[in-house]
Amino acid sequence: MSEKEMSGKEKVLFSKATNPSNILPKKLTLESKIKFRCHPGVRCFTACCGGIKIILTPYDILTLKKRLDIPAHELLQQYTTPVYLEGTDMPGVALKLTEGDNRCPFVTPEGCTVYTDRPSACRYYPVGMADFHEGQGAMGGGADHKDEEKFFFIVKEDHCKGFEEDKEWTVAEWRADQGVDVRDEMNKEWLRLVMRRKSFGHQASLSEQAKRMFFMTSTDLDHFRRFIFESSFLDTYQIDDETLEKIKNDDVELMLFSFKYLAASLFGAEGLPIREDKIQEKVKEIKKRQDDSVTQSIEDYKKIKADRGEKIDMDLDMK
Ligand code: SF4
Numbered sequence: 001m002s003e004k005e006m007s008g009k010e011k012v013l014f015s016k017a018t019n020p021s022n023i024l025p026k027k028l029t030l031e032s033k034i035k036f037r038c039h040p041g042v043r044c045f046t047a048c049c050g051g052i053k054i055i056l057t058p059y060d061i062l063t064l065k066k067r068l069d070i071p072a073h074e075l076l077q078q079y080t081t082p083v084y085l086e087g088t089d090m091p092g093v094a095l096k097l098t099e100g101d102n103r104c105p106f107v108t109p110e111g112c113t114v115y116t117d118r119p120s121a122c123r124y125y126p127v128g129m130a131d132f133h134e135g136q137g138a139m140g141g142g143a144d145h146k147d148e149e150k151f152f153f154i155v156k157e158d159h160c161k162g163f164e165e166d167k168e169w170t171v172a173e174w175r176a177d178q179g180v181d182v183r184d185e186m187n188k189e190w191l192r193l194v195m196r197r198k199s200f201g202h203q204a205s206l207s208e209q210a211k212r213m214f215f216m217t218s219t220d221l222d223h224f225r226r227f228i229f230e231s232s233f234l235d236t237y238q239i240d241d242e243t244l245e246k247i248k249n250d251d252v253e254l255m256l257f258s259f260k261y262l263a264a265s266l267f268g269a270e271g272l273p274i275r276e277d278k279i280q281e282k283v284k285e286i287k288k289r290q291d292d293s294v295t296q297s298i299e300d301y302k303k304i305k306a307d308r309g310e311k312i313d314m315d316l317d318m319k
């Protein structure tokens, strides 16, 4: 069994209510040593698989649906509950805890039944990660953060007996053992979207349509694939054949593409070119709207003057 706590990065999203005083005030590097082991012999085994909120990332959903061999919509319906991603108006999902005992639907007395495909949030504890760029809306330039901009720390829950075990690792060894590096890579762009949104605060809320799009794209890749190939999507965006082939057949490629699409549609990021004829169409449409609005203003003005019985002495020719 491994765990469900949050790294510094995931604290933003994976909002298990952790007492900040459980974070040990020591900065660690990848080479720092930690003493910890979690296994079925610990007294607290699976104690941390209940009473928690485990947010699922798109990659978590992808791996869980494959593991359970069910379509995404069934996974969502059966095992998740809708949530807002912490600090944002972005809708997402968390694992739905069982009624009554408030436990993860995948936990048994013998341990986690989806262990090798457990969600990202279950993999981080007790090593948290902080990134100096987080506070600045970490997705800014889209560049990868260098290792030296990150540091690690230990989260130590009182009930967790794993710290009493006699096993020593470096932080790097622990992360590799938990498969965290792969998850970090897969979740990176999606987390950046959410953190970017979070940095907006309450200044501007997403439209309902944008929220629906974010939710569909983040939770149901089968649906997103249909959206690409069965709507006017490809009339709007210019996607090369090689990419099209990849996203048609490969779920991970589709997921990575979906992050690009969301970055472009929610934040106007570059990387997903719109077809030239669509741009011209849009320009025409905007120009027509502007012309219509000027015409309307002139009509309104004339009417007001006429109502007052005044002479209109302005030349208001329309272009
Ligand atoms: S998915 Fe597995 S590791 Fe995570 S909370 Fe559930 S049972 Fe525990």
Ligand code: SF4
Pocket: 001, 002, 003, 004, 037, 038, 039, 042, 043, 044, 045, 046, 047, 048, 049, 125, 159, 160, 161, 162, 163
């Ligand atoms: S040792 Fe810690 S992480 Fe492992 S089951 Fe116990 S509480 Fe959870």
